[in-house]
Ligand code: SF4
Ligand code: SF4
């Protein structure tokens with residue numbers, strides 16, 4: 334699949350924003366690490382809303398016909414893309430009101446604030462899950478059609494979220510969140526490692542034989558029927574050599590997991606956390622690029638691929 | 642009704658006439674135009690509803706060239722429709738034709754990802770998704786003679802490799818042909834239940850190329866003439 338930069342940016346940015354917001358609400362509800370003061374909630378909360386908003390904007394400009402983008406909420410019943418849009422849009426008012434209450438409202442409003450917080454929390458989980466399901470629901474792309482896809486999106490969203498949160502906290506308040514970050518890092522790295530082993534393992538999949546219906550003989554493409562590329566070759570024909578994929582996977586693990594882990598276990602300063610967070614986010618961009626580059630759509634079978 | 646096509650791989654000669662007729666009709670049809678990019682440039686490309694590819698099946702000397710036209714299969718379980726977030730993609734209840742409402746599409750490409758058969762192509766000029774309409778603006782046209790109320794590709798095919806009809810009617814010509822000639826669907830394992838069916842090539846005796854035995858008089862004469870006449 335062709336890796337479009339706007340979609341990569343969108344999923345990394347909104348995933349991190351939603352993960353960050355979910356963790357903020359959780360920290361507030363359960364008083365994690367002694368609870369965050371309303372000031373400590375505010376700045377990361379605003380950043381989270383900006384990350385999600387920026388991601389959504391970039392995804393709208395990725396459309397070929399953005400003026401109809403408002404219609405994307407119309408098929409909530411069947412389309413995961415529509416669900417993502419609805420959950421994402423609902424997230425903004427609830428998240429903003431929650432932050433507003435945390436900032437301005439007196440103590441007696443606490444239950445109201447919690448209600449808005451819990452709704453925003455559920456919406457952010459639903460939105461990240463829907464992002465994953467957009468890809469996971471496609472039977473045409475074996476590499477995406479797995480429960481590992483939404484699991485990865487959820488794990489990476491929360492992992493980048495907790496790093497962002499740590500980057501905001503002064504060293505003396507980090508305590509519990511460092512452990513949380515290490516735990517989320519372990520889960521995310523483990524899931525991603527499973528995914529990478531899983532996609533290269535042999536699979537029963539569609540072949541050029543099932544695609545053409547000639548199941549008892551070798552089938553070879555003679556002529557694509559077009560002189561230059563088509564929409565299909567541009568959108569689905571993208572491929573990277575195995576060697577580069579391996580190198581990119583190594584880079585991803587190094588800058589997204591290994592380096593932040595080293596910072597996390599070594600009593601991190603706030604500055605160190607900022608660098609680790611940036612490093613991890615860059616790693617996620619590499620990961621997302623690979624997620625697209627490694628996906629093989631079955632239409633490639635008609636263009637001569639023997640299996641997908 | 643469940644309208645669709647039957648494509649006879651035994652007789653398709655790969656002339657691309659169906660693709661051209663399709664483009665001609667639909668350029669001014671309900672989802673036209675079908676934009677071309679750089680049609681006279683070095684890298685011509687553009688939107689087509691119908692594409693013909695050629696495959697070699699088997700290995701030399703036991704091999705055969707198969708020409709393979711593909712357009713939208715108007716699937717019964719069309720994931721392209723369920724994934725569409727805007728409601729622009731829909732499947733008509735009355736005849737099973739899958740269409741894209743050009744006024745609603747936002748050009749997200751998601752439906753083209755969900756289609757296994759490469760039937761959907763984005764038109765960069767309009768920013769909307771385009772696909773085979775089964776000539777929905779032609780097959781019901783009361784102004785046309787009854788025999789002309791068929792998709793443009795079917796009417797034009799010089800080899801009669803294409804048939805159009807109702808698959809819900811077990812006695813329609815398409816249903817009967819599929820039954821008699823073991824017509825099949827592409828990539829059945831994905832479960833889209835495509836309406837269009839393909840007819841496999843008929844069994845033919847291989848043409849012998851080795852151990853042909855002693856040449857007869859005709860063969861000898863041919864060889865002699867070929868020797869004498871310089872080309
Ligand atoms: S062939 Fe593709 S576009 Fe046509 S109905 Fe089936 S899935 Fe949809
Ligand atoms: S490109 Fe258009 S028709 Fe296709 S899924 Fe998006 S909005 Fe629907």
Ligand code: SF4
Pocket residue numbers: 652653654655656657658659660693708710797798799800801802803
């Ligand atoms: S017009 Fe008929 S013979 Fe020619 S490519 Fe199309 S189906 Fe085949």
